Amino acid sequence: MDDQRHILSILVDNQPGVLSRIAGLFSGRGYNIESLCVAATTDPQISRLTMVTVGDDAILEQIKKQLNKLINVIKVITLTDTPFVQRELVLIKVRAKTEFRAEILRIVDIFRAKVVDVSLDHYTIEVTGTEEKLKAIITLLQPIGIKEIARTGAIALQRDVKPCKPEKKAD
Amino acid sequence: MEKKSTAKYTGAQILMKALKDEGVDTIFGYPGGAVLDVYNELPNTDIRHILVRQEQGAVHAADAYARVSGRTGTCLVTSGPGATNAVTGIASAYMDSIPVVIFTGQVPTPLIGNDAFQEVDIVGISRPCTKHNYLVKNVNDLARTIREAYYIAGSGRPGPVLVDIPKDVLRSAAPYSYQKDIQIRSYNPTYEPNIKQLQKVIDLIQAAKQPVIFTGGGVILSDASAELTRFARACRVPVTSSLMGLGAFPASDPLWLGMLGMHGTYRANLAVSSCDLLIGIGVRFDDRVTGKTDEFADKATIVHIDIDPTSIQKNVAVDVPIVGDCRITLKHLNKLAAAQKPLLDDKALKDRNKWFKQIIQWKEDNMMGYDQKKIIKPQYVVEKLFELTRGEAIITTEVGQNQMWAAQYYHFDKPRHFVTSGGLGVMGFGLPAAIGAQVACPDKTVINIAGDGSIQMNIQEMMTAVSNNLPVKIAILNNGYLGMVRQWQELFYDRRYSSTNMEAAPDFVKLAEAYGAVGLRATRPEEVGPVIREALATPKTVMIDFVVEREENVYPMVPAGSPITNMILV
Numbered sequence: 001m002d003d004q005r006h007i008l009s010i011l012v013d014n015q016p017g018v019l020s021r022i023a024g025l026f027s028g029r030g031y032n033i034e035s036l037c038v039a040a041t042t043d044p045q046i047s048r049l050t051m052v053t054v055g056d057d058a059i060l061e062q063i064k065k066q067l068n069k070l071i072n073v074i075k076v077i078t079l080t081d082t083p084f085v086q087r088e089l090v091l092i093k094v095r096a097k098t099e100f101r102a103e104i105l106r107i108v109d110i111f112r113a114k115v116v117d118v119s120l121d122h123y124t125i126e127v128t129g130t131e132e133k134l135k136a137i138i139t140l141l142q143p144i145g146i147k148e149i150a151r152t153g154a155i156a157l158q159r160d161v162k163p164c165k166p167e168k169k170a171d
Numbered sequence: 172m173e174k175k176s177t178a179k180y181t182g183a184q185i186l187m188k189a190l191k192d193e194g195v196d197t198i199f200g201y202p203g204g205a206v207l208d209v210y211n212e213l214p215n216t217d218i219r220h221i222l223v224r225q226e227q228g229a230v231h232a233a234d235a236y237a238r239v240s241g242r243t244g245t246c247l248v249t250s251g252p253g254a255t256n257a258v259t260g261i262a263s264a265y266m267d268s269i270p271v272v273i274f275t276g277q278v279p280t281p282l283i284g285n286d287a288f289q290e291v292d293i294v295g296i297s298r299p300c301t302k303h304n305y306l307v308k309n310v311n312d313l314a315r316t317i318r319e320a321y322y323i324a325g326s327g328r329p330g331p332v333l334v335d336i337p338k339d340v341l342r343s344a345a346p347y348s349y350q351k352d353i354q355i356r357s358y359n360p361t362y363e364p365n366i367k368q369l370q371k372v373i374d375l376i377q378a379a380k381q382p383v384i385f386t387g388g389g390v391i392l393s394d395a396s397a398e399l400t401r402f403a404r405a406c407r408v409p410v411t412s413s414l415m416g417l418g419a420f421p422a423s424d425p426l427w428l429g430m431l432g433m434h435g436t437y438r439a440n441l442a443v444s445s446c447d448l449l450i451g452i453g454v455r456f457d458d459r460v461t462g463k464t465d466e467f468a469d470k471a472t473i474v475h476i477d478i479d480p481t482s483i484q485k486n487v488a489v490d491v492p493i494v495g496d497c498r499i500t501l502k503h504l505n506k507l508a509a510a511q512k513p514l515l516d517d518k519a520l521k522d523r524n525k526w527f528k529q530i531i532q533w534k535e536d537n538m539m540g541y542d543q544k545k546i547i548k549p550q551y552v553v554e555k556l557f558e559l560t561r562g563e564a565i566i567t568t569e570v571g572q573n574q575m576w577a578a579q580y581y582h583f584d585k586p587r588h589f590v591t592s593g594g595l596g597v598m599g600f601g602l603p604a605a606i607g608a609q610v611a612c613p614d615k616t617v618i619n620i621a622g623d624g625s626i627q628m629n630i631q632e633m634m635t636a637v638s639n640n641l642p643v644k645i646a647i648l649n650n651g652y653l654g655m656v657r658q659w660q661e662l663f664y665d666r667r668y669s670s671t672n673m674e675a676a677p678d679f680v681k682l683a684e685a686y687g688a689v690g691l692r693a694t695r696p697e698e699v700g701p702v703i704r705e706a707l708a709t710p711k712t713v714m715i716d717f718v719v720e721r722e723e724n725v726y727p728m729v730p731a732g733s734p735i736t737n738m739i740l741v
Binding site: 024025070073 | 294295306323356358480481485
């Protein structure tokens with residue numbers, strides 16, 4: 001099968017060196033990391049690492065096995081196998097000359113984004129969403145003049161696997 | 172109510188106590204500034220310290236000690252260059268899955284990251300070549316970390332674990348307690364295989380016309396040789412092995428096919444290429460064994476038993492994957508096989524006999540051999556060593572032609588008797604390994620089969636052998652070349668022997684004498700036997716310089732990346 005994009009959610013011990021173990025595993029075996037986000041979970045001893053990687057089925061299987069082999073890795077979940085929610089965050093600093101200010105705010109409104117910083121000649125906009133949504137707002141703001149951009153990788157969680165029962169209608 | 176001890180010990184004392192509790196009786200090491208506190212404590216214990224002459228030797232020796240004794244090896248080196256010198260040894264142990272715990276000294280914690288004198292980030296450097304590693308920043312964590320290190324090194328798929336201890340941690344104090352049972356949340360090796368999968372294996376064996384078992388170092392590491400032998404004999408399946416698996420199945424058994432792969436036997440390579448069922452046990456299907464993977468055992472249903480799931484499906488596509496310990500799995504398989512009455516019906520037995528006939532035919536078509544004329548053939552030396560030690564010696568090897576001739580012409584009937592750097596292929600491995608093996612088995616004859624190039628990579632360890640009264644024998648197959656590289660140059664680079672001529676060499680006899688060992692030499696075939704006899708009768712370190720045929724090649728040979736049927740024969 002051709003290369004596919006996979007999102008892995010990895011629970012690891014929250015200890016120094018764990019991230020470099022994981023990154024080292026990827027570089028040492030020639031696998032690519034497209035994005036990586038990591039932060040502690042509600043249990044401060046455990047961190048959740050969300051990683052986007054690319055590869056065929058055989059590569060994905062090796063990645064999962066190799067990750068599981070690391071002593072500090074507690075659990076590896078391939079989110080692309082199950083329903084999941086995924087978000088990325090981007091901060092966009094855009095030129096905001098008087099004639100464009102209203103247009104920018106309209107775009108911000110359409111995308112349910114937020115202006116988080118403002119000055120005489122710029123807005124900084126915060127947007128969260130899927131990769132496609134972020135791509136779309138960036139495309140719209142590009143002609144106006146993006147000064148700087150900071151973007152996280154994807155973070156993702158599995159959807160609750162319990163099926164939702166439809167509520168009984170009141171008679 | 173149990174009273175908890177409140178006595179405090181320094182980090183160095185804790186290390187000694189922990190080693191005692193782990194049952195460590197020998198450390199291979201080299202002192203330095205960062206580990207002086209440990210060396211100061213060593214004389215207070217009955218742990219034997221073998222002072223090597225270079226840290227790489229310490230790790231190889233600990234590695235060989237582990238291989239022949241079945242216990243985890245231990246070494247101790249200082250920070251900076253001490254630690255970096257150890258890296259080759261660590262990487263070799265990692266590739267061959269050998270349980271070794273390496274303690275490295277580190278600069279005091281306040282200096283870490285400041286480019287202090289003799290500081291290196293050895294935890295960072297060794298990360299890709301250790302099973303796990305630790306930097307201990309608090310003396311209160313030291314005892315638990317050491318316990319974890321030994322547990323991780325010796326369990327599951329074994330491997331080296333490094334523990335880096337800063338000098339101030341060795342000097343600060345904490346209470347000590349030994350926690351025998353240990354639980355690491357994210358580390359739970361699978362020992363018990365899935366029984367349903369095992370029944371499939373039995374079914375496949377019953378249906379197979381041309382089955383082969385292919386074993387690796389995992390069988391030896393898990394002490395599964397007896398179970399394997401029982402299994403192969405009961406199911407009447409011929410056995411081949413990787414270099415690391417030699418000795419797991421008796422070479423004197425009629426079911427033995429010889430080694431597989433690049434320098435494997437003609438019959439083993441052909442048998443695997445035409446088998447309809449291949450049962451891999453404790454092997455990782457290394458490229459030196461498979462050759463071109465697309466054509467490796469392409470007619471066979473492949474079963475793969477391994478404790479490490481990452482080994483399964485990594486190099487070859489497997490039809491029946493089984494994750495589990497080799498010994499436990501084979502035990503279950505033997506039970507399942509015994510329950511089948513009969514295990515093989517008349518038709519199956521008929522098929523097997525046909526298969527054996529074919530294998531015998533292949534053996535007759537290409538008998539491994541050489542023609543001993545006026546100049547000593549290296550194969551002859553190895554055969555003589557085998558004959559005169561009655562196959563009882565522990566053989567260590569360097570890397571190259573010497574290693575392959577040792578594998579081909581010394582026939583191993585028992586496990587833990589062949590010690591070689593299989594995965595990493597480290598020249599300079601054999602002599603320190605012989606030292607480690609001799610320390611572990613003082614009553615055994617230990618012989619390092621070496622090349623004149625390899626032996627010079629860690630020849631300083633002669634002094635370690637002599638000063639510890641270790642009667643290891645070093646048999647140098649001296650052809651004045653880096654033999655295996657020269658062989659490749661001959662076959663694939665139109666005989667351009669670029670930088671492989673090693674004629675400029677020391678006088679090995681005088682060199683042995685300079686170290687206080689015994690030096691012997693044989694230049695004619697008729698001298699080989701007497702010289703070996705003399706060496707075996709000498710209770711000292713002996714180095715024998717066998718001046719052998721210069722351009723002898725190792726055959727059969729499969730060019731790298733070719734199918735294993737594509738053998739260059741004599």
